[in-house]
Amino acid sequence: MQRILIRLFTMLITLFGVAVVVFIVIRIAPGDPIAMMLPPGATDEDVARLRALYGLDKSLLEQFFVWFGGIIQGDFGTSISLRQDVLGLVLNRLPATLELSLFALLIALSIGGPLAIWGARERGTSIEAGIDIANGAALSIPDFLWGLVLILTFGVLIPVFGISGRVSPRLDLPFVSQFYLFESFFRLRFDLTKDLLSHMFMPALALALPLAAIISQLLKQSLKEVMDLDYVVLARVKGFSETQVILREALKNAALPTLTLIGVQFTFLIGGTVIIERLFSYEGIGNMAIDAVINRDLPLIQGIVLVFALLFVLVNLAVDMTYTLLNPRLRNA
Amino acid sequence: MTPCLTITNLSATLPGGARVLRDVSLDVNPGEVRALVGESGAGKSMIGKAILGVLPSSVRQVSGEIFLDGQDLGALSASKRRILVGANVALIPQDPLTALNPSRRIGSQMTDQLIKILGWNSAKAYTRIRQLLDEVQIRDRERVLRSYPHELSGGMRQRVLIATAFAAEPKLIVADEPTTALDVTVQKQILRLIATMQRQHATAILFVTHDLGVVAKISQQVTVLYGGMIIEQAGVSDLFADPQHAYTRALLRATPRYNDPDARVEPVQPDVLAGLQNELAANDHAWEKHLG
Ligand SMILES: Nc1ncnc2c1ncn2[C@@H]1O[C@H](COP(=O)(O)OP(=O)(O)OP(=O)(O)O)[C@@H](O)[C@H]1O
Ligand SMILES: [Mg+2]
Numbered sequence: 337m338q339r340i341l342i343r344l345f346t347m348l349i350t351l352f353g354v355a356v357v358v359f360i361v362i363r364i365a366p367g368d369p370i371a372m373m374l375p376p377g378a379t380d381e382d383v384a385r386l387r388a389l390y391g392l393d394k395s396l397l398e399q400f401f402v403w404f405g406g407i408i409q410g411d412f413g414t415s416i417s418l419r420q421d422v423l424g425l426v427l428n429r430l431p432a433t434l435e436l437s438l439f440a441l442l443i444a445l446s447i448g449g450p451l452a453i454w455g456a457r458e459r460g461t462s463i464e465a466g467i468d469i470a471n472g473a474a475l476s477i478p479d480f481l482w483g484l485v486l487i488l489t490f491g492v493l494i495p496v497f498g499i500s501g502r503v504s505p506r507l508d509l510p511f512v513s514q515f516y517l518f519e520s521f522f523r524l525r526f527d528l529t530k531d532l533l534s535h536m537f538m539p540a541l542a543l544a545l546p547l548a549a550i551i552s553q554l555l556k557q558s559l560k561e562v563m564d565l566d567y568v569v570l571a572r573v574k575g576f577s578e579t580q581v582i583l584r585e586a587l588k589n590a591a592l593p594t595l596t597l598i599g600v601q602f603t604f605l606i607g608g609t610v611i612i613e614r615l616f617s618y619e620g621i622g623n624m625a626i627d628a629v630i631n632r633d634l635p636l637i638q639g640i641v642l643v644f645a646l647l648f649v650l651v652n653l654a655v656d657m658t659y660t661l662l663n664p665r666l667r668n669a
Numbered sequence: 670m671t672p673c674l675t676i677t678n679l680s681a682t683l684p685g686g687a688r689v690l691r692d693v694s695l696d697v698n699p700g701e702v703r704a705l706v707g708e709s710g711a712g713k714s715m716i717g718k719a720i721l722g723v724l725p726s727s728v729r730q731v732s733g734e735i736f737l738d739g740q741d742l743g744a745l746s747a748s749k750r751r752i753l754v755g756a757n758v759a760l761i762p763q764d765p766l767t768a769l770n771p772s773r774r775i776g777s778q779m780t781d782q783l784i785k786i787l788g789w790n791s792a793k794a795y796t797r798i799r800q801l802l803d804e805v806q807i808r809d810r811e812r813v814l815r816s817y818p819h820e821l822s823g824g825m826r827q828r829v830l831i832a833t834a835f836a837a838e839p840k841l842i843v844a845d846e847p848t849t850a851l852d853v854t855v856q857k858q859i860l861r862l863i864a865t866m867q868r869q870h871a872t873a874i875l876f877v878t879h880d881l882g883v884v885a886k887i888s889q890q891v892t893v894l895y896g897g898m899i900i901e902q903a904g905v906s907d908l909f910a911d912p913q914h915a916y917t918r919a920l921l922r923a924t925p926r927y928n929d930p931d932a933r934v935e936p937v938q939p940d941v942l943a944g945l946q947n948e949l950a951a952n953d954h955a956w957e958k959h960l961g
Pocket of ligand 1: 683689707708709710711712713714715716725727728879
C-alpha cells in the first residue's frame with residue numbers, strides 16, 4: 337500500500353516537472369503564435385488584443401499558474417490555431433495513437449519473441465548468427481527510414497497496403513468512440529477491421545522493427561544465460577525437448593530482466609509515432625503535435641506533451657506491475 | 670543379468686582436443702549403488718552428464734557407447750534417446766537452491782514429467798508425489814506442493830528433488846554430490862534418506878562424491894577416477910580392505926575416519942601424483958596412436 341502511494345506521488349512529481357519544463361521551453365523557443373494567426377498587415381493593436389485574449393501579455397509565472405490552475409480543474413486551455421478545447425482535441429486523437437502503438441508493440445513482440453526463442457534454441461549455429469545480423473540491420477535503421485522504405489515498396493512499387501490516413505475515406509463510419517479498431521472488432525464489422533489494419537500495418541511495422549530487434553536480441557541473450565542453469569538442465573533430464581524447455585522453464589525467468597528494457601523502448605516507440613504518423617498522414621496525436629509546433633500553438637503543445645508524459649509514466653507503471661506479477665518473490669512481499 | 674547401465678570406452682574432449690573422459694568403462698547392476706569418487710575435476714559429473722545427454726556444448730563425446738538396459742543410446746535418434754533416458758534415468762542434483770525453477774510452484778515442478786512426458790493424468794500424478802513426499806518425510810506436504818522454491822529450506826528442497834527423482838520409478842538415478850551443498854547437520858539425514866529410498870525402490874544409483882566416508886555408507890561398488898581416467902574399480906569392502914592402486918591408498922589415507930577420528934589425515938604424496946601424471950601421459954600417447 338505504501339509502495340503504491342510512493343509510486344503515485346513520484347508519478348505526480350514527474351508530470352509536474354514535465355509541465356514546468358515544457359511550459360518554459362516552448363516560450364523560450366523562437367516564433368510567435370499570434371503573428372502566425374493574423375493576416376499580413378494586422379495592426380499592433382490587433383496583436384495586443386489577441387495577446388490579451390490568450391493571456392500571453394501576463395508574466396511567465398502568472399501564465400503558468402493560470403494554465404496549471406486550469407489543468408487541476410480539468411481545463412487544459414484553448415488551442416490557438418484550432419480554436420477548440422485542448423483536452424477535447426487531445427482525447428479525440430489519443431485513441432488513434434494508442435491503437436497504433438499497441439499494434440506496433442504486438443508486432444514487435446510477435447517478431448522479436450519467436451526470433452529470440454529460435455535463436456536461443458539454435459545457439460552457436462549459423463542460424464543464430466543470421467538472427468544477429470538481421471537484428472543489427474533492423475536496429476541500425478531508425479523507424480522513419482523504415483517508414484519510407486515501406487511506403488516505397490508496399491505503397492508504391494507493390495501497392496498492397498494503405499499508406500495514407502487511418503481508414504479509407506469512402507466508408508461510412510459507424511463508430512461512436514475513437515477506438516476504431518477495437519470498436520470495429522466488437523461490432524463484428526470485420527470489413528472495417530481489415531481496412532483499419534491495412535492502414536495501420538505499415539506505420540506500425542516501421543515503429544515495430546527496431547523494437548522487434550531489441551526484444552529479439554535482449555531476450556535471446558537472457559534466454560541463453562538461463563539455459564545453462566540447473567533447473568533447466570533438470571528439465572532436459574526429465575525428457576523435455578529443447579523448445580519445451582525454453583517455453584516452460586526458461587522464458588518466464590528470462591523475460592523478467594528484459595521486461596524493464598522493453599518498457600523503456602516502448603516509450604521510445606510512442607515517441608516515434610510523432611514522425612511516423614506524419615509520414616503516413618495517420619490522424620493521431622503525434623501528427624497533431626507537428627501541426628501544433630508549426631503553428632506555435634502553445635496550449636496545444638503543452639497539452640500534447642503532458643499526455644505523452646502521462647503515457648510514459650503509465651507504461652512504466654504497467655512494466656512494474658507485470659514484473660511483480662511474474663516474480664513470486666516480489667508478489668509475496 | 671543385464672546391467673542396468675553399461676558404459677564402454679567412453680571418451681570426451683574439449684575444443685582443444687584435451688580429454689575430460691579417457692576410455693571410461695563401467696557397469697551398474699539393477700538395484701546396485703556404484704560410487705564415483707575422485708578429486709574435483711576428475712570428470713565425475715561429466716560421466717553423469719554423458720549418460721543423461723546433457724554434456725556442455727563445448728564437450729564432445731568422441732568414442733564409446735552407453736547402454737541402458739542393453740539398449741545402445743548412440744543408436745537412437747536424439748528425441749527417442751531423450752524420451753527413453755527421461756523415463757528411465759533421473760537426476761538428484763548437487764545444489765537444491767538452483768535446481769528448482771524460482772517462478773514455478775513445487776507441485777507443478779514435481780508432476781510435470783509424469784504428466785507431460787509420461788502421459789499420466791493429473792490426479793494420478795499428484796497421488797504419486799504425495800506418497801513420495803511422505804516417503805521423504807515431508808510433513809506439511811500440501812503447503813510444500815503450493816510453495817515456491819524460495820519458501821523452502823535447502824534440506825526441504827533436496828527432499829523435494831529426491832522425491833521427484835523417484836517419482837517415475839526410474840531404473841537408474843544419477844546422484845551428483847547430492848549432499849555437498851547442504852548444512853553438515855542436514856547432510857547425514859539426506860544421505861540416510863537416499864539410502865533408505867534406494868533400498869525400498871531397488872533403484873540403481875550412480876553416486877558421485879569426493880568423500881570416501883560417504884562411499885562406505887551407501888555403495889556396493891566403487892570407481893575411482895583421476896583426470897578423466899579410471900584408476901581402480903572394485904566392490905566397496907575389497908577396495909577399502911585391499912586397495913590396488915597407490916592413488917586409491919593415498920585417497921584412503923586422506924579421508925578422515927569416523928571410527929577413528931584421531932588417525933592422521935595425509936594429503937596425497939607428490940610421488941603418487943607424479944605416477945598419475947605418467948599414467949595420464951601414457952594414456953595420451955595411446956590415444957594419439959589410436960587416432961593415427
Ligand atoms: N562446461 C564445461 N566446459 C568445458 N569444460 C568443463 C565444463 N565443465 C567441466 N569442465 C571440465 O571438465 C573436467 C571434468 O569436470 P567435472 O565437472 O566432471 O568434474 P568433477 O569430477 O565433477 O569435479 P567436482 O568435484 O568439482 O564437481 C574438468 O577439468 C572441468 O574443468
Ligand atoms: Mg561435479
